[in-house]
Amino acid sequence: MLLKKIYTLVFIRKESQILLGMKKRGFGMNKWNGFGGKVEPNEQIIDAAARELKEECCLDVKTSNLKNIGHLEFTFEGDSTMMDVRVFATDIFEGTPSETEEMAPKWFKHDQIPYDDMWLDDRLWFPYMLKGKLFYGRFHYQGFDKILNYHIEELESMESFYAKKK
Numbered sequence: 322m323l324l325k326k327i328y329t330l331v332f333i334r335k336e337s338q339i340l341l342g343m344k345k346r347g348f349g350m351n352k353w354n355g356f357g358g359k360v361e362p363n364e365q366i367i368d369a370a371a372r373e374l375k376e377e378c379c380l381d382v383k384t385s386n387l388k389n390i391g392h393l394e395f396t397f398e399g400d401s402t403m404m405d406v407r408v409f410a411t412d413i414f415e416g417t418p419s420e421t422e423e424m425a426p427k428w429f430k431h432d433q434i435p436y437d438d439m440w441l442d443d444r445l446w447f448p449y450m451l452k453g454k455l456f457y458g459r460f461h462y463q464g465f466d467k468i469l470n471y472h473i474e475e476l477e478s479m480e481s482f483y484a485k486k487k
């Protein structure tokens with residue numbers, strides 16, 4: 322039986338740029354990624370998304386401006402936990418990205434995404450996000466540097482995806 326743990330992942334967009342953060346500690350250390358983390362007990366997923374964004378790069382977003390654009394599932398060989406990641410994006414935010422103890426933020430142009438210093442799965446699903454498509458992806462890893470198998474698909478709507486999932 323897989324134990325599911327819910328995570329958030331938030332991308333801030335500005336014109337043709339996207340904000341990524343260099344993770345300074347913990348899971349995914351030394352990789353660029355969006356901002357996010359675990360959803361706390363009794364916390365709404367969307368509230369966790371806004372909280373983690375604020376904690377990790379000091380930006381404020383209204384939850385009503387966060388759009389759910391994708392769903393990712395990660396499993397790791399020999400580990401019975403599935404990471405269930407809700408991906409959000411917005412171009413409406415307040416503040417200036419600032420470095421925190423967890424993340425160092427930086428804007429990237431769409432054709433300069435630093436895939437070599439990111440999770441291997443990112444280069445497979447970022448193109449959907451950058452084109453403004455909704456997506457579902459699942460990835461089974463061996464260790465952290467090898468994907469044994471994966472599946473990605475474009476979605477029509479997140480609502481119908483979650484309705485079918487139930």
Ligand SMILES: CNc1ncnc2c1ncn2[C@@H]1O[C@H](COP(=O)(O)OP(=O)(O)OP(=O)(O)O)[C@@H](O)[C@H]1O
Pocket residue numbers: 328329330331347348349354355356357358359360395404406440442443
């Ligand atoms: C395996 N391939 C992956 N590809 C892309 N993104 C991935 C990922 N695996 C995890 N992620 C994201 O990485 C963050 C980890 O969060 P993580 O630091 O563990 O959470 P949180 O801040 O709550 O932790 P602590 O407070 O340090 O315990 C979180 O956004 C999650 O969605």
